[in-house]
Amino acid sequence: MRTTLSIVALLILSSAVLAQGELRTITVNGTGSSSVAPDRASVQMSIIARSATVAAAQEAAATVTAKVLEMTSTLGIDRDRVDTTGSSVRPDYRWNRETEEQELRGYIAQRQMRVDVRDLDKLGALVEGAVEAGVNQVSPPQLDSSKRRDAYREALDAAAKDAQANAAQLAQSLGAKLGDVLQISTLSQPNPPAPMMRMAMAESMESSAPETYNAANLNFDATITAVFELVE
Structure with a gap:
């Protein structure tokens, strides 16, 4: 009886190792960006x-x-x-x-x-x-911007979709199908505050009006790495 149990356990372990060895994966990068007006x-x-x-x-x-x-x-x-x-x-x-x-x-x-x-x-x-x-x-x-975190998350979302699209294209080229995502990691951090460039005086130099400033949009970039399973 003990010998039979040992053989069954060995077969189960061998099957698990075999299944793990047959696992095929693909690793891709994805990039995304978003912008928001400073406030x-x-x-x-x-x-x-x-x-x-x-x-x-x-x-x-x-x-x-x-x-x-x-x-x-x-x-x-x-x-x-x-x-x-x-x-x-x-x-x-x-x-x-x-x-x-x-x-x-x-x-x-x-x-x-x-x-x-x-x-x-x-x-x-x-x-x-x-x-x-x-x-x-x-x-x-x-x-x-008070919406800095939301803007960065939008960039992350775009990067994730880009990674999935890249993986799907590669899988199709290899004659395989894209399976579940097995691992994902970020390679970027939210952008720091950006310096504002000064514009010229709205009127002549003799004017008493205060100078104006160019409040350009803030850009946020994100890069991720994702590992997908390839299935038949």
Whole structure:
């Protein structure tokens, strides 16, 4: 009886190994893309103040910061959308060629701020207002969308359909039929926010109208790899 059970188990195991060995697969890639209009932006600013003392440099930087906060409030930007992301103070040295030594000229206070904008029509006024308030550096606005995740999923869906179409075409060329998908993996990540390019003034340089910005669509790309079974 024990011998009979052993033979049956061996036959079942052999059949499973044989079936697994006969499994034919095909591996393909698929790509997809989607686009969405931006509806938000982030603006990075740097405030740099120099003075003879630490206190004076910090006070000068704080004055510009207060002006920026007042300006953003006037534009209707919520206070919780304006953050101070960094603050530092360092000595300001210069090299004296005569004494061949470094001389302390004073101190530099620096602050970094980030403003998140939910109304892109306010970007021009925000950038110009920041410069007028005394901000030293304003980075190009970074575009983004509240529908970023949905747009990337649309790109993934298109990539999956592309992979299936590629696999079906190859299977047909090989005289086989496409079976179930056995494995799928992504080879891409959602695109980061894109910088916004500045447009020319809507009117002449003497105009007091704020600059406008080109809010081009954001593009999202996805690439996947899929393994399909080939059947007779």
